[in-house]
Every structure is written in structure tokens, then in C-alpha cells.
Amino acid sequence: MRLKSVVLTLFVATVLFAVTGCSGAMQKKPVTIKMAYMQGQSVTKEQTEKIFEEFTKSNPTIKVDVTFIPAGGSGWNDYFTKIQTMIAGGNAPDICDVAIEGIRMFVSMGLAQPLDGFIKAHPDAIGDAFTDINPHLEVPFKIDGNTYGVVNNWNNVVMHFNTKLLKDAGLAVPKENWGKEDLLKYCAKLTKTVNGKKQFAISIPNYYFGAEAWLYNNHASVLNADMTKCTLNEPNSVEIFQLWQDMVQKYKYAPYPDPNVDAINQLITGQTAMGSWGRWPVQEYKNNNFTDVAVQYLTNFKTNVVEFGSGGTVVLKSSKHLDEASRVAIWMSSSYFIKNYYGYSAIPTRKSVADEVIPAAGVPQNYDLYYKTAEIAVPVQAPPQYAVIATIFDRYLSEILSKPVSVKDELDKATAEIDAVLAGK
Amino acid sequence: MGSFVAGNLRKHRHFRDNLTGYLFILPALLTFLVFIGGPIVASVFFLDFCKYNILTPPVYVGLRNFLKLFSDPMSSTVFLNTFKFVAILVPLHVVIGLLLALGVCRKIASPLKYYYRTAIYFPVVVTVSAVTIIWTYFFNFDFGVINYFLNLVGIQSVPWLKSGDWALVAVAIFSVWKGVGSSFIFFVIGLQNIPDSYMEAAKIDGANWFHLFFKIKLPLLTPTMFLVLTTILINCFQIFDEPFLITNGGPGTSTRTIALQIYEQAFRSYDMGYASSFAAVLFAIVLAITVIQFSFQKKWVNYDYE
Numbered sequence: 001m002r003l004k005s006v007v008l009t010l011f012v013a014t015v016l017f018a019v020t021g022c023s024g025a026m027q028k029k030p031v032t033i034k035m036a037y038m039q040g041q042s043v044t045k046e047q048t049e050k051i052f053e054e055f056t057k058s059n060p061t062i063k064v065d066v067t068f069i070p071a072g073g074s075g076w077n078d079y080f081t082k083i084q085t086m087i088a089g090g091n092a093p094d095i096c097d098v099a100i101e102g103i104r105m106f107v108s109m110g111l112a113q114p115l116d117g118f119i120k121a122h123p124d125a126i127g128d129a130f131t132d133i134n135p136h137l138e139v140p141f142k143i144d145g146n147t148y149g150v151v152n153n154w155n156n157v158v159m160h161f162n163t164k165l166l167k168d169a170g171l172a173v174p175k176e177n178w179g180k181e182d183l184l185k186y187c188a189k190l191t192k193t194v195n196g197k198k199q200f201a202i203s204i205p206n207y208y209f210g211a212e213a214w215l216y217n218n219h220a221s222v223l224n225a226d227m228t229k230c231t232l233n234e235p236n237s238v239e240i241f242q243l244w245q246d247m248v249q250k251y252k253y254a255p256y257p258d259p260n261v262d263a264i265n266q267l268i269t270g271q272t273a274m275g276s277w278g279r280w281p282v283q284e285y286k287n288n289n290f291t292d293v294a295v296q297y298l299t300n301f302k303t304n305v306v307e308f309g310s311g312g313t314v315v316l317k318s319s320k321h322l323d324e325a326s327r328v329a330i331w332m333s334s335s336y337f338i339k340n341y342y343g344y345s346a347i348p349t350r351k352s353v354a355d356e357v358i359p360a361a362g363v364p365q366n367y368d369l370y371y372k373t374a375e376i377a378v379p380v381q382a383p384p385q386y387a388v389i390a391t392i393f394d395r396y397l398s399e400i401l402s403k404p405v406s407v408k409d410e411l412d413k414a415t416a417e418i419d420a421v422l423a424g425k
Numbered sequence: 426m427g428s429f430v431a432g433n434l435r436k437h438r439h440f441r442d443n444l445t446g447y448l449f450i451l452p453a454l455l456t457f458l459v460f461i462g463g464p465i466v467a468s469v470f471f472l473d474f475c476k477y478n479i480l481t482p483p484v485y486v487g488l489r490n491f492l493k494l495f496s497d498p499m500s501s502t503v504f505l506n507t508f509k510f511v512a513i514l515v516p517l518h519v520v521i522g523l524l525l526a527l528g529v530c531r532k533i534a535s536p537l538k539y540y541y542r543t544a545i546y547f548p549v550v551v552t553v554s555a556v557t558i559i560w561t562y563f564f565n566f567d568f569g570v571i572n573y574f575l576n577l578v579g580i581q582s583v584p585w586l587k588s589g590d591w592a593l594v595a596v597a598i599f600s601v602w603k604g605v606g607s608s609f610i611f612f613v614i615g616l617q618n619i620p621d622s623y624m625e626a627a628k629i630d631g632a633n634w635f636h637l638f639f640k641i642k643l644p645l646l647t648p649t650m651f652l653v654l655t656t657i658l659i660n661c662f663q664i665f666d667e668p669f670l671i672t673n674g675g676p677g678t679s680t681r682t683i684a685l686q687i688y689e690q691a692f693r694s695y696d697m698g699y700a701s702s703f704a705a706v707l708f709a710i711v712l713a714i715t716v717i718q719f720s721f722q723k724k725w726v727n728y729d730y731e
Contacts, residue, residue, distance in 0.1 A: 077692070077693060078692075081692045081695075084479050084480060084695070085479065087479075087480060088479040088480055109478075109480055111480070198567055198568070200567070255565075255566070255567040255568070256566055256567070256584075256586070256587045258561055258564075258565055258566075258586050259561075259672065259673045259675065260557065260558060260561035260670070260671070261561060261562070261565060261568075266568075271567075271568060385694075387693045387694075388689075388693045388694045391689060391693050394673075395674070395675065395677060395678065396677070398675040398676045398677055399675070399676060399677030399678075401676070402584075402587045402588065402589070402675070402676030402677065403588070403589070403676065403677070421694075
């Protein structure tokens with residue numbers, strides 16, 4: 001009798017345990033995904049949290065905890081350093097904002113989690129992203145056959161014109177295939193002194209991303225195709241650097257680019273008439289109610305390719321909730337997120353969103369050029385050592401622009417220094 | 426027996442007094458050990474012998490970082506630039522700080538005195554990054570305020586941030602404007618500590634301004650001078666904010682200092698070991714100069730009146 005009651009008790013206990021266990025497995029525990037994002041896009045932290053309420057509606061068990069990281073003086077470089085410090089300090093986020101400048105570094109350090117497995121297992125999560133996004137823009141996040149993010153924003157480099165200054169000089173926005181002669185003609189007409197105030201024709205792009213766009217249009221680049229050697233001292237590259245030096249020192253078409261002077265503001269205030277940037281100046285144009293601005297392809301020196309850089313959300317390998325983190329990361333390439341998060345600072349990667357958002361901004365005048373360039377867009381060269389290479393590049397460019405030094409000699413030195421970095425010396 | 430008990434009581438009181446003192450400095454000491462002392466020891470005695478990128482554990486590489494430092498052409502540039510800043514800034518901070526303190530400590534109306542003291546010290550407390558933006562606009566070659574006024578009086582524009590030599594001068598001007606308030610305030614305190622009776626007695630004896638300054642004020646200010654010299658010298662060797670924010674070390678490498686090099690190696694190249702080797706060499710230089718300063722102070726610092 002006693003044995004019978006013991007067996008019965010054990011049976012009931014086992015059934016109860018199994019049932020409780022099953023219900024626990026069926027009801028998912030709430031998960032919090034820590035997200036680190038670079039401050040400086042158009043929205044505040046509170047607005048971002050509000051955007052994520054939409055995600056939580058369809059994913060009630062996933063909460064997103066947003067940490068905004070101030071960009072600091074060196075933009076992406078400072079941001080990546082802060083992410084690395086968070087990881088080293090044991091406070092790693094589950095997902096973070098990564099631009100083309102850092103994606104290869106994240107992958108080479110073994111920090112980024114490929115999303116291919118998740119995408120294959122959850123086709124519902126990705127939706128129509130890959131049909132709505134121009135495939136060129138996704139290239140930087142596909143490394144060694146793996147997908148490390150679905151890009152949600154991008155920027156290119158085109159020439160911005162102060163149309164009022166063009167009109168005053170009797171010029172129109174140049175045609176698509178304007179060449180070096182046209183550029184010099186524009187520069188000569190736009191450099192003048194008006195009522196005792198200096199007006200320069202152009203701002204020299206004294207930053208890696210902007211400068212390499214010019215090199216591309218002269219069949220040159222900072223590195224070779226597989227990014228293992230520096231090619232800065234090759235003739236086509238030297239030619240562009242020489243042009244920049246001449247524009248500052250010989251012709252005085254361009255002011256010396258002080259590192260702290262806002263060149264976009266110089267275009268707005270009429271101190272310069274042209275400058276090469278992507279869509280990020282639009283925020284400043286809007287803030288200043290500046291509408292006398294149009295864009296055109298960069299000067300076609302030998303070819304016309306448009307350089308770009310894209311960004312997306314990367315899942316960190318160290319995350320304890322890889323599935324949930326991947327779901328959030330992929331949702332961040334949804335139309336809803338892109339439309340509400342990226343105001344004027346970037347071009348939406350989704351064509352449908354770009355078609356809606358870019359005309360709504362109203363400036364620049366021929367805004368349709370922005371998404372159109374995706375067809376011929378080539379990514380900026382960003383190897384894992386990008387941060388240090390960009391610093392070397394900026395240093396030699398400032399040397400060339402500030403002193404009457406031999407361009408070739410300086411670029412030989414820059415090449416040697418960058419080659420040493422690439423070789424890991 | 427009585428003297429034994431008295432001795433013990435004295436020791437006990439001495440210990441209690443000391444303990445109170447130690448407890449007072451404990452928070453500061455702990456903060457120093459955790460945030461400054463610990464990292465210095467880790468950097469100088471450990472990390473500079475390692476390859477370390479924050480994310481993976483340090484790997485011991487022996488003297489490789491130091492060998493690289495001594496063969497890197499950038500090292501001589503950054504050391505030379507730092508020594509140039511020290512040579513320019515230390516005398517400027519001391520002399521201008523002293524002159525301003527002498528000016529403010531004259532017999533002038535109190536409200537004016539308070540105004541001058543606040544105005545001169547104010548740049549020390551404002552955020553460096555905010556004021557550098559304004560100063561870079563001052564220094565701008567083509568649109569800057571300074572060149573505008575120079576042009577008005579017929580002087581050609583100065584390439585403040587375009588030329589390596591002038592960039593050094595521009596950074597020095599900014600640094601003096603930003604930091605001279607510190608040495609100024611030390612000198613004001615030093616001058617106020619000089620007993621009036623000394624000056625009055627000297628005046629009765631017929632001393633003129635020259636005698637009052639060189640025979641009384643300056644000798645009595647030597648302890649303050651020593652303090653100012655030591656702190657300014659250490660700060661100048663570590664100069665970072667001014668060149669980083671105004672010129673970013675440029676043009677080229679003209680204003681690139683040891684501290685900038687440490688920053689770049691640590692947070693651009695993620696080579697904490699190599700950055701630590703620069704920090705170790707800088708630490709050794711500053712330590713050696715401070716030791717020399719302390720050993721020579723007996724020859725010129727006058728503590729007699731204290």
C-alpha cells in the first residue's frame with residue numbers, strides 16, 4: 001500500500017514538473033537588447049525609444065535599451081573606440097550602429113555575428129528589404145560570403161553649389177559630365193572680393209571620405225583593389241593632390257581648410273561657392289533656411305564613379321540573445337525605422353523611403369541625384385586599419401595643402417607609412 | 426615609570442593625530458591609487474612590454490615597443506615639438522603670470538581688483554573645447570578676426586594655422602590665454618603672503634621700486650615660483666588639449682606632441698603597448714626633470730620668512 005502511494009506521488013510530481021516546464025518553454029521570457037548608437041543623427045534618444053515602441057508592438061517579449069554615444073571630434077573613430085571600451089569593460093551592447101569605416105575592423109576582430117543563418121530561418125523578419133535596397137549599397141556588409149548587417153543608410157559625395165553665387169557670376173549648375181577645364185573655369189569666375197569680403201570658389205575635401213571620391217574620378221584610389229597596398233603615389237593620385245595644392249597655394253581658389261572651420265557653413269554664408277559632401281549638410285541647410293543650393297556629380301577628370309559609404313546595425317557575437325538581437329537589427333532596416341530615424345543626415349537605403357523622404361526635405365534643388373548615384377556607386381576603401389590610415393592620409397594632405405612641398409615626395413612618404421600599417425609593422 | 430607612561434601617552438596621541446590626518450586624505454589617496462597610480466604602474470611596468478588592443482589579453486613582447494619607438498621617425502618629431510612647447514610656454518606662463526599678479530596686487534580699488542582677478546582667472550574654468558572653436562575663428566587665415574585687424578593697420582595676414590612655425594605660436598598664444606590664470610593666482614597668493622612690514626621697513630630705508638621687487642618680493646616669492654615652475658613644466662610636457670583641438674597636431678606634424686602620439690597610438694591604432702612605451706619615456710623625462718628641480722631648489726628657493 002505504502003509503495004503504491006509513493007509511486008503515485010512520484011508520478012503526479014513528474015507530470016506536474018513536465019507540465020510546468022512545458023509552459024515555461026512555451027511562454028518566452030522577456031529579453032532586453034542593449035543597443036549602442038551614435039548620437040548625431042536627426043533624432044533624440046527619447047524619439048528613438050518612441051520609434052522602438054512600434055517594434056515592441058509586434059515583438060512584445062523584446063525590449064530595446066538605447067544608449068546614445070556622443071560622436072566626439074573624430075566621428076566614427078571615437079565612436080568605435082567607445083564601443084571597444086564598452087566591450088573590454090564587460091558592458092558590451094548586443095547590437096550597435098556600424099558604418100563602412102568600421103565594419104571590416106569589427107569582422108577582423110571577431111566581434112560581428114553573421115546574420116545569414118537568422119535571415120534564412122526567419123524570412124518574415126527581412127521582408128522586402130533586399131528588393132527595395134539597391135544591391136550596390138549592401139556590398140560593404142557582405143564580407144567573405146557572410147552578411148554582417150542590412151544597410152539602412154548611406155551617403156555619397158557630390159558637388160554642392162551655392163546657386164546664388166553661381167548666378168552672380170553668370171554661371172549655371174554645370175552639366176553631368178563637367179571636366180577639369182570646366183572646374184577651373186568655374187573656380188576662376190567664382191573667386192573674387194565682393195564689398196571687401198573674400199569669396200573663394202571651392203572647399204578642398206580635407207577628409208579621407210571626401211578626398212577619395214575625387215581620386216576615384218581620376219582613376220586613382222588610396223589603396224589597391226584588394227586593399228593590401230597603398231597607391232597614393234601613383235601618377236593619377238599625384239595629379240589630384242597637385243590640383244588641390246595649386247587651388248590653395250597657386251591659384252588661391254580655395255581657402256586653407258582649417259580642421260575646426262565648418263566648410264558647410266562657409267558655403268551657406270557665401271564664403272565659398274562649391275564643396276564636396278553627401279547628404280549630411282542638408283540638416284545644416286534646413287537649420288539655416290538655406291535653399292540656394294544644388295548638387296551635381298563631382299568633376300569627371302577621367303571617369304565618373306560616385307563613391308559611397310553605407311551603414312547598418314551589427315549584432316555582436318558576445319550577445320547572449322543572438323536571435324532577439326538579430327531580429328532587432330534587421331527591423332532597423334525596415335521602412336518604418338529608416339523613415340523615422342534618418343532625417344536629413346543620410347540617404348535612406350530603401351528606394352521607397354528615399355523617394356518619399358528626399359523630396360520632402362526640399363533642398364538641394366536637384367535632390368533626385370542622391371539615390372540615382374546608387375547605380376554607379378563604389379564603396380570607399382575601408383580596411384580593418386581604416387582609422388589609422390585615415391589619420392595618416394589627413395596628416396599628409398594637411399602638409400601638402402599648407403606648405404609648398406613636393407606633392408610626389410609627400411605621397412611617397414604617406415605610401416610607405418600606410419604600407420607599414422597594412423603590413424602590421 | 427612616570428616618564429614611561431607619559432611617553433606612551435604621547436605616542437598614543439601622536440598616533441591618534443596621525444590617524445585622523447590619514448583618514449582625511451584616504452578618499453583622495455584611494456581615488457589617486459585607482460584612477461592614476463594604478464594605471465601609471467600598469468602602463469610603465471607592464472603594458473609597454475606587451476602587445477595589447479583592449480579586446481584580447483596582452484601578449485608579452487619584451488622590448489619591442491621601445492625598439493620601435495627609438496627607430497620611428499615620428500618619435501623625434503613629437504619629442505622635439507614637445508620640447509619646443511616647453512621652451513616657449515614655461516617662461517611665458519611664469520613671466521606673464523607674475524606680471525599680471527604684480528599689476529593686480531598694486532594699490533587699486535577693491536572692485537577693480539576683484540574684476541581683474543576674475544577676468545584673468547576666468548579662461549582657466551571655461552571648457553577648453555568650447556573656446557578653441559572661437560580661437561580657431563580668430564586665427565583663420567582668410568576670414569579670421571586677428572588678420573582682419575592686422576590688415577586694417579597695413580600688416581599682411583599671418584598664416585596662423587597654415588604654417589608649421591606659426592601654428593606653434595598660435596597654440597602657444599591660446600595656451601597662455603587659457604592657462605596663465607593658474608600661475609597668476611599662485612603669484613597673487615604669494616604676494617599677499619609677503620608681510621607688509623617688510624615693504625614698509627624697506628621704504629623707510631629708501632628702497633625704490635627696483636629694490637623692492639628684486640631684493641624683497643622676488644626672493645620671498647621663490648617658494649611660489651618653484652611650485653609654479655614645477656607644475657607648469659609637468660603640464661607643458663603633457664600638452665594635449667591645445668594642439669589636439671586647435672590644429673589636430675598639424676599642419677602635417679608641426680604641432681604633434683608626445684601626448685597626441687600616445688592618444689593616436691592608443692585610440693586609432695589600438696596599440697596600447699606602443700602608446701604605453703611613449704607614456705613610459707615621457708614619465709621618465711618628467712621624473713628626471715622634477716628630481717633635478719628638487720635637488721637644485723636649495724640653491725635658489727628661500728623659505729626663511731615662513
